[in-house]
Amino acid sequence: MTFSFREFELSPYIFFVLSGMIIGLTLSNIIMRKKGVAKLSCFLASFLVAVSIFTFTFTGTFKGIDDLSTIGFDGIYASAGLVLGAFMSSMIFREDKEKIMSSFICTAPLMYSVAKIGCFLVGCCRGFGYDGPFCVSYEALGEVSFFPVQLLDSVSFMLLFLMGLILVIRCKDLMRVTVIIIFAGISLRFISDFLRISHEGCILSRTQIILLFAIIVVIIATGVIFYIGRKDGKEKEHE
Amino acid sequence: MSKKDKILIVVTAILLIVLIGGFVWDYNKFVLDRTLKIEITDDMKVVAMNKVGILYYRKAYEAKIQIPAERAEDMLNVIANNYEGELNIMDFDSFQEYAAGLFNSEVLKPSPMYGTEVAEIRAVDGDHDVTFFIDIETETDAYIYVYYLR
Numbered sequence: 001m002t003f004s005f006r007e008f009e010l011s012p013y014i015f016f017v018l019s020g021m022i023i024g025l026t027l028s029n030i031i032m033r034k035k036g037v038a039k040l041s042c043f044l045a046s047f048l049v050a051v052s053i054f055t056f057t058f059t060g061t062f063k064g065i066d067d068l069s070t071i072g073f074d075g076i077y078a079s080a081g082l083v084l085g086a087f088m089s090s091m092i093f094r095e096d097k098e099k100i101m102s103s104f105i106c107t108a109p110l111m112y113s114v115a116k117i118g119c120f121l122v123g124c125c126r127g128f129g130y131d132g133p134f135c136v137s138y139e140a141l142g143e144v145s146f147f148p149v150q151l152l153d154s155v156s157f158m159l160l161f162l163m164g165l166i167l168v169i170r171c172k173d174l175m176r177v178t179v180i181i182i183f184a185g186i187s188l189r190f191i192s193d194f195l196r197i198s199h200e201g202c203i204l205s206r207t208q209i210i211l212l213f214a215i216i217v218v219i220i221a222t223g224v225i226f227y228i229g230r231k232d233g234k235e236k237e238h239e
Numbered sequence: 240m241s242k243k244d245k246i247l248i249v250v251t252a253i254l255l256i257v258l259i260g261g262f263v264w265d266y267n268k269f270v271l272d273r274t275l276k277i278e279i280t281d282d283m284k285v286v287a288m289n290k291v292g293i294l295y296y297r298k299a300y301e302a303k304i305q306i307p308a309e310r311a312e313d314m315l316n317v318i319a320n321n322y323e324g325e326l327n328i329m330d331f332d333s334f335q336e337y338a339a340g341l342f343n344s345e346v347l348k349p350s351p352m353y354g355t356e357v358a359e360i361r362a363v364d365g366d367h368d369v370t371f372f373i374d375i376e377t378e379t380d381a382y383i384y385v386y387y388l389r
Binding site: 044045047048054055058088093 | 243246248254257258262294295
């Protein structure tokens with residue numbers, strides 16, 4: 001089985017990216033509501049996360065308003081925006097921090113998975129040159145075919161989302177679940193980067209170096225959240 | 240609405256201001272005005288720009304600026320006077336030969352009209368290199384190509 005895509009008159013990329021965001025943020029809202037977060041707080045937190053995603057991805061990757069065809073959502077910048085937005089929301093609503101953080105982090109792989117379908121259809125973020133089963137070719141790129149790394153990303157992150165959703169619904173220690181999902185997401189992305197055409201000729205790509213840096217940031221952020229959690233717990237005990 | 244909701248709205252507003260401020264800061268004409276020693280006047284039009292780096296700090300860019308053909312020589316003098324760089328004027332054939340190996344990674348490339356000359360000015364200005372090409376592409380329009388690298 002192989003895939004072959006002609007050039008689209010209207011790129012489906014932005015449709016999938018925005019759909020992924022809307023579906024993911026709506027689902028986050030539903031999870032937060034189910035966990036008892038106030039309706040207005042859910043809405044405001046989602047809005048903050050959406051703005052944070054846009055701010056990060058556009059600040060990092062925007063080429064220019066004069067050429068809208070070059071608008072790209074860099075997954076790394078968007079993820080950083082999502083994590084920071086969720087972190088800020090959870091720091092503001094400290095009494096619900098685990099619920100808010102876990103709801104957004106749980107749906108992040110879903111957003112990424114849906115967005116990757118857009119990449120798969122248009123041929124960006126493509127894999128290395130490959131002509132085996134499931135290879136993909138694009139009319140715009142000529143006769144060459146590629147490893148379908150975007151499809152692999154989409155499937156693996158969808159599985160991560162389902163696993164994360166089950167954990168968020170069933171587990172009581174939501175902060176631990178959040179950290180597990182973040183580390184699993186970073187690991188999956190780190191591994192899949194080896195299969196990309198952009199990785200050819202280097203030991204570690206720029207993305208992989210950023211991901212390693214992200215792990216350090218996550219460890220520090222986790223430490224801060226646990227420290228604040230313990231401090232809040234002690235204050236409550238005193239009261 | 241609780242105090243926490245209000246704090247969250249303020250944080251969101253700050254992020255929005257950062258984003259909108261980035262777009263304004265990165266507006267093509269403003270980038271060119273900040274980084275070049277030539278003025279983009281009303282009869283000049285920024286046709287395309289390809290920018291590299293984050294919104295608030297572009298590491299490099301390419302720009303294609305349309306100018307009336309009769310102003311090509313005037314603009315060449317302005318650039319040559321403002322930048323103490325190397326000036327190189329090539330005829331059509333020499334430019335084709337010169338350009339063959341030069342624009343491999345560039346998105347915007349000069350495309351001079353057959354039989355016209357192309358001027359190139361290369362300069363190092365402070366922390367950046369800047370290269371200008373001026374060519375005449377139609378009977379009425381000339382273009383300035385700017386390649387800026389910090």
